[in-house]
Amino acid sequence: MTFGKALNAGLRKAMADSDRVLMMGEDIGRLGGVFRVTEGLLASFGDRRVLDTPLAESGIVGTAIGLAMAGFRPVVEIQFDGFVFPAFDQITTQLAKLTNRHEGALSLPVVIRIPYGGHIGAVEHHQESPEAYFAHTPGLRVVSPSTPNDAYWMIQDAIASNDPVIFMEPKSRYWHKGEVDLSQRAMPLHGSRVVRKGTDVTLVGHGAMVTTLLQAAVLAEAEGTSCEVIDLRSLSPIDYGPLLDSVRATGRMVVAQEAPALASVGSEIAATVAERAFYSLEAPVLRVSGFDVPFPPAKLEGSYLPDADRVLEAVDRALAY
Numbered sequence: 001m002t003f004g005k006a007l008n009a010g011l012r013k014a015m016a017d018s019d020r021v022l023m024m025g026e027d028i029g030r031l032g033g034v035f036r037v038t039e040g041l042l043a044s045f046g047d048r049r050v051l052d053t054p055l056a057e058s059g060i061v062g063t064a065i066g067l068a069m070a071g072f073r074p075v076v077e078i079q080f081d082g083f084v085f086p087a088f089d090q091i092t093t094q095l096a097k098l099t100n101r102h103e104g105a106l107s108l109p110v111v112i113r114i115p116y117g118g119h120i121g122a123v124e125h126h127q128e129s130p131e132a133y134f135a136h137t138p139g140l141r142v143v144s145p146s147t148p149n150d151a152y153w154m155i156q157d158a159i160a161s162n163d164p165v166i167f168m169e170p171k172s173r174y175w176h177k178g179e180v181d182l183s184q185r186a187m188p189l190h191g192s193r194v195v196r197k198g199t200d201v202t203l204v205g206h207g208a209m210v211t212t213l214l215q216a217a218v219l220a221e222a223e224g225t226s227c228e229v230i231d232l233r234s235l236s237p238i239d240y241g242p243l244l245d246s247v248r249a250t251g252r253m254v255v256a257q258e259a260p261a262l263a264s265v266g267s268e269i270a271a272t273v274a275e276r277a278f279y280s281l282e283a284p285v286l287r288v289s290g291f292d293v294p295f296p297p298a299k300l301e302g303s304y305l306p307d308a309d310r311v312l313e314a315v316d317r318a319l320a321y
Helices: 003-017 041-045 057-069 085-095 131-135 148-160 209-222 241-250 265-276 298-304 308-320
Strands: 021-025 050-052 073-077 111-116 141-143 165-170 193-196 201-205 227-231 234-236 253-260 286-290
Touching: 003 021, 003 041, 003 148, 021 057, 041 050, 057 073, 057 085, 085 131, 111 148, 131 141, 131 165, 131 234, 131 265, 141 148, 148 165, 193 209, 193 241, 201 209, 201 241, 201 308, 209 227, 209 253, 209 308, 227 241, 241 253, 241 265, 253 265, 253 308, 265 286, 286 308
Parallel strands: 021 050, 021 073, 073 111, 111 165, 141 165, 201 227, 201 253, 253 286
Antiparallel strands: 141 234, 193 227
């Protein structure tokens, strides 16, 4: 099924399993969401569990916090990545801190779904990569699936979590198809995964970037270079086990992301791998990223977003050391 349909199936399963799970967001009910991820849920579960909200992200998240304190498990949809910032105060100063403020006595099982990233030719405020803001904030879990199977299982695991989860959905993947195992999850919510074996260079990324890394690995293989590709899946916490095992074998690592490089998830991975696997490295951990400028208009996104050629250029630089 497609990535979007897999998310829909995962949400439907979570709602069927517990009447404490409810959906909130702009146009998610009658319309089914801009990307149709919540299509059909209103008809199945009614308007007391699938709520079309006003255009007020701060109010949506604030209401979700109150519902979670009352024992519900709200799932909030932020319509586009750039719309999350009006809710930033509620997320970072309330949602992320309330459990600590209550010394662990209060759980906040809130999931905030955020379509993010480029590749769809959208206008300003509709293409961003804000994951580092949330990964930097203690008290939040941050995940990003890259396949339909992960989308199906990870949204259910996020809803089951007693901690708030920022669920980053790579919007360019919504229409991509893949096999979904409806009977058994492949791995836990916060595990990273090797998706292609290799021996020469380790490539690491998340979300839509995983597809770009796989494309680069195929091209590199044609030139005689074997690349191992790792899908992070979780950005906070990060499962470093597979990353460290891989770089200890290859000696080289390239980390790719759509977000700017400065103070980013890629920066954190590069620093941590350098600290924990220094004597295994044959070259510095290299980063491939968006540029340190605002996400550009649609006509320029092809120049801004990392592609397989930019990844291969970094692979060549790593091998040159």
